[in-house]
Amino acid sequence: MAKKDKKSWEKLFRVTNDAEFKYAKVDPAATPGLSGREEAAPILAANTARMNELQERLYAEGAQALLIVLQALDTGGKDGTIRAIFGPLNPQGVQVTSFKVPTALELAHDYLWRVHQQVPPKGMIGIFNRSHYEDVLVAKVHHLVDEKAVRKRYAQINAFEEHLQENGVTILKFHLCISRDEQRERLQQRLDEPEKHWKFNRGDLAERALWDDYVEAYQAMLRNCSPSSAPWHVIPADKKWYRNAVISQIVADTMEKMEPKFPPAEEGLDKIVIPE
Amino acid sequence: MAKKDKKSWEKLFRVTNDAEFKYAKVDPAATPGLSGREEAAPILAANTARMNELQERLYAEGAQALLIVLQALDTGGKDGTIRAIFGPLNPQGVQVTSFKVPTALELAHDYLWRVHQQVPPKGMIGIFNRSHYEDVLVAKVHHLVDEKAVRKRYAQINAFEEHLQENGVTILKFHLCISRDEQRERLQQRLDEPEKHWKFNRGDLAERALWDDYVEAYQAMLRNCSPSSAPWHVIPADKKWYRNAVISQIVADTMEKMEPKFPPAEEGLDKIVIPE
Numbered sequence: 001m002a003k004k005d006k007k008s009w010e011k012l013f014r015v016t017n018d019a020e021f022k023y024a025k026v027d028p029a030a031t032p033g034l035s036g037r038e039e040a041a042p043i044l045a046a047n048t049a050r051m052n053e054l055q056e057r058l059y060a061e062g063a064q065a066l067l068i069v070l071q072a073l074d075t076g077g078k079d080g081t082i083r084a085i086f087g088p089l090n091p092q093g094v095q096v097t098s099f100k101v102p103t104a105l106e107l108a109h110d111y112l113w114r115v116h117q118q119v120p121p122k123g124m125i126g127i128f129n130r131s132h133y134e135d136v137l138v139a140k141v142h143h144l145v146d147e148k149a150v151r152k153r154y155a156q157i158n159a160f161e162e163h164l165q166e167n168g169v170t171i172l173k174f175h176l177c178i179s180r181d182e183q184r185e186r187l188q189q190r191l192d193e194p195e196k197h198w199k200f201n202r203g204d205l206a207e208r209a210l211w212d213d214y215v216e217a218y219q220a221m222l223r224n225c226s227p228s229s230a231p232w233h234v235i236p237a238d239k240k241w242y243r244n245a246v247i248s249q250i251v252a253d254t255m256e257k258m259e260p261k262f263p264p265a266e267e268g269l270d271k272i273v274i275p276e
Numbered sequence: 277m278a279k280k281d282k283k284s285w286e287k288l289f290r291v292t293n294d295a296e297f298k299y300a301k302v303d304p305a306a307t308p309g310l311s312g313r314e315e316a317a318p319i320l321a322a323n324t325a326r327m328n329e330l331q332e333r334l335y336a337e338g339a340q341a342l343l344i345v346l347q348a349l350d351t352g353g354k355d356g357t358i359r360a361i362f363g364p365l366n367p368q369g370v371q372v373t374s375f376k377v378p379t380a381l382e383l384a385h386d387y388l389w390r391v392h393q394q395v396p397p398k399g400m401i402g403i404f405n406r407s408h409y410e411d412v413l414v415a416k417v418h419h420l421v422d423e424k425a426v427r428k429r430y431a432q433i434n435a436f437e438e439h440l441q442e443n444g445v446t447i448l449k450f451h452l453c454i455s456r457d458e459q460r461e462r463l464q465q466r467l468d469e470p471e472k473h474w475k476f477n478r479g480d481l482a483e484r485a486l487w488d489d490y491v492e493a494y495q496a497m498l499r500n501c502s503p504s505s506a507p508w509h510v511i512p513a514d515k516k517w518y519r520n521a522v523i524s525q526i527v528a529d530t531m532e533k534m535e536p537k538f539p540p541a542e543e544g545l546d547k548i549v550i551p552e
Contacts, residue, residue, distance in 0.1 A: 010296040083366050091362050092372045187550045197541040199337040265473040274463045
């Protein structure tokens with residue numbers, strides 16, 4: 001793929017055929033379209049400029065919203081992605097929600113209740129750091145609900161997202177795919193730097209031991225929750241520079257397709273002179 | 277004031293004596309401590325670096341929050357301040373709330389109900405673009421409540437903020453003070469640039485005509501809601517570069533005083549080797 005073909009990343013990484021997607025076939029270290037870090041930096045910079053301009057229009061227009069869903073295994077790079085790609089935007093138009101272990105109040109409701117509350121309002125970009133997909137990932141791996149319930153949830157989630165899209169919320173879903181080796185390195189790094197210790201907890205090791213179960217849960221989820229209106233994108237994420245270039249490209253292209261417009265000027269504004 | 281005295285900005289602009297503060301004495305174009313734009317840029321950059329580092333600790337610590345309240349007359353620069361000072365921080369640790377005209381649901385509750393919901397949780401920096409202070413500003417100017425109720429609200433607001441501070445929320449309040457001339461220029465600019473038209477509405481003109489009433493309401497509010505634990509800072513804001521240097525300085529210094537600390541490492545983390 002030549003550099004000028006970077007617009008095809010969206011297609012390349014989109015999960016299209018929901019019955020045939022094979023997780024094992026994804027190469028987390030691949031960097032199709034880019035030969036190295038030097039090529040990635042100007043792409044991210046150009047996309048940042050585009051996103052900034054489009055974000056102002058989206059905000060001014062106040063008619064549609066963009067929801068970004070980020071899912072990954074531990075150390076997959078969700079935090080870094082948010083920082084690198086959405087950090088440079090106007091914080092007033094960006095709303096990040098990190099979904100943690102549900103509270104007692106949240107558990108007293110259906111699993112989409114807390115999610116619906118955090119859907120970005122018109123004019124905004126909302127970012128989900130983890131999401132309702134945990135309810136078919138961690139919930140499946142740890143058998144918090146049975147398989148039949150998991151399958152029902154796929155359908156419920158698809159219906160929920162369709163509802164949102166029909167009501168002006170564009171949805172982009174990214175799974176940051178890292179290799180088992182890369183995770184080992186990143187976890188070890190957190191242990192080796194005392195200032196990173198707070199990011200580590202022993203539970204991460206137990207989850208790592210369930211790697212294959214997670215891969216299976218991801219594969220099933222990706223296959224079942226990728227309708228053409230809101231498909232997943234599986235991004236090779238071992239190389240952070242590649243991940244950032246690709247995601248920024250897909251986000252900026254999507255915002256362009258949303259065609260946000262400044263609202264029409266009120267009649268006669270050009271004749272007003274502000275008094276002393 | 278010499279450049280090295282920039283730490284005294286906090287004291288210089290703090291409203292200390294609540295009975296004697298005179299709004300008319302503030303010079304919105306003043307730039308004490310700085311001779312020009314060139315001197316301001318490195319100060320903002322240095323403060324951005326400090327805030328970034330302190331923000332990570334605040335987030336990791338997860339024990340206390342910082343609430344920034346921004347109030348200004350139209351075009352006072354709230355949006356620009358948010359962008360310039362909080363834009364470079366990690367969006368995951370920043371939560372911006374723009375308070376608009378209250379909804380029917382909000383009006384069905386006391387005026388602090390919607391505000392309390394938006395107080396930043398532990399670990400976060402919350403920014404209020406407008407705030408509960410509108411309920412003693414616009415509410416006073418437009419006689420939405422009577423004078424007796426306004427005075428009661430000063431006391432209620434002070435009690436509310438004291439409650440927050442006693443529960444781990446540090447509060448910094450900035451009034452961005454611009455001159456009447458500067459507002460005229462900024463409003464005119466919005467009319468002269470078609471892409472800025474969406475920021476203008478005719479209501480702004482009606483509010484501008486009430487300038488003196490707003491000044492009176494601000495003066496009364498600043499005098500009555502500046503206890504030493506949560507005083508207002510009145511920032512000369514005609515010069516954006518000055519405003520940004522000063523506010524970033526006060527925010528960074530305050531975060532330093534909060535002394536956020538990385539949580540203590542779990543015992544034995546340094547002995548863990550991540551398995552293959």
